[in-house]
Amino acid sequence: MGQQIKEERADAAVRQRLLAAALDSFTRKGYAATSVREIVAAAGVTKPVLYYYFGSKEGIYLELMNGTYALFAERLNLLATGRGSARERLTAFCTGCFDGFVEHVQVVRLIYSLYFGPSQGAPPFPYEEPFDRMLEILAGFVRDGIAAGELVAVNEKDATWAIISCLNTVMEEQLCHTPPRIDREGLVRILNLILDGFSQGVKP
Numbered sequence: 001m002g003q004q005i006k007e008e009r010a011d012a013a014v015r016q017r018l019l020a021a022a023l024d025s026f027t028r029k030g031y032a033a034t035s036v037r038e039i040v041a042a043a044g045v046t047k048p049v050l051y052y053y054f055g056s057k058e059g060i061y062l063e064l065m066n067g068t069y070a071l072f073a074e075r076l077n078l079l080a081t082g083r084g085s086a087r088e089r090l091t092a093f094c095t096g097c098f099d100g101f102v103e104h105v106q107v108v109r110l111i112y113s114l115y116f117g118p119s120q121g122a123p124p125f126p127y128e129e130p131f132d133r134m135l136e137i138l139a140g141f142v143r144d145g146i147a148a149g150e151l152v153a154v155n156e157k158d159a160t161w162a163i164i165s166c167l168n169t170v171m172e173e174q175l176c177h178t179p180p181r182i183d184r185e186g187l188v189r190i191l192n193l194i195l196d197g198f199s200q201g202v203k204p
Contacts, residue, residue, distance in 0.1 A: 015053050017043040019067070022060045027110045031061065031120040058123045065125050068107045072130045075100045080137045086145025087195050093137060094167045094191055098184055101171045109175055131164075138163055154198045166190050 021042035025034040036057050040050050054060040079096040082089045101108055114120060115127045139160045145151035151159070170187040173180045182190075 011053075014043075014045060014049065018045065018050055018053060018060060019064055022057075023064055023107055023110065026061065026064075027106055027113075031110075031114065031122040062123055062125070064107065065111075068104060068111075069130065071104070072100060073133070076130065076133050076137060080140075086141055086148065086150040087192075087199065089141045090138065090145075090163060090195065091188060091191055093141065094163065094187060095184060097134065097167060098171055098187055102174055105174060112175065134167075135160060135164060150199065151195075152198045159198060162194050163191065166194060 018039065022034070022039045025038055025042065029038075034057070036047055036050055039057070039060065040047050043050075050060065054063055075096065079093045082092045084092070111127060114122050114125075139156055142151065142154075142156050142159045142163075146153055146156065167187065170182050170184075170190070173182050
């Protein structure tokens with residue numbers, strides 16, 4: 001049993017080194033310009049090792065994407081269960097999304113370059129799923145707030161887009177400027193301005 005645990009840990013360590021090396025190279029050079037040879041050299045293994053764990057460059061890329069998106073989905077599902085007033089739930093959701101964005105900013109940078117940049121020949125991937133889920137959750141919070149009388153009867157879609165636009169702007173600032181010109185505290189301040197605009201007197 002002890003030997004098996006050691007082997008499993010060794011496997012996990014090798015996989016993690018390969019994933020980290022691939023992410024670094026994809027982010028710095030782009031997907032198309034990154035070779036398997038460069039990834040394995042950075043990870044300190046041979047090509048057959050990468051092929052054993054991931055099958056190909058496409059395989060390791062998809063593992064990176066699937067792993068990251070699974071973490072995002074888990075975080076979103078957890079944030080969707082938040083309790084409290086509409087303002088508290090909306091603020092906790094937005095700050096939680098911001099924290100996840102910052103925690104995984106390197107892979108987010110790769111995702112943005114592939115989604116918004118020129119084609120790099122990467123395998124197709126449903127990049128928009130987390131954003132669609134964020135819209136769905138925010139709309140639910142807004143709808144609940146209106147039903148509870150905490151928010152005025154604004155247009156649900158407009159309110160949702162106002163909130164997610166604020167969140168997106170602050171998150172993307174973390175990618176575009178060093179140091180960022182607005183941080184987590186700034187996000188909360190702007191959210192409060194927005195929420196003040198369609199609240200029913202429910203203050204923080």
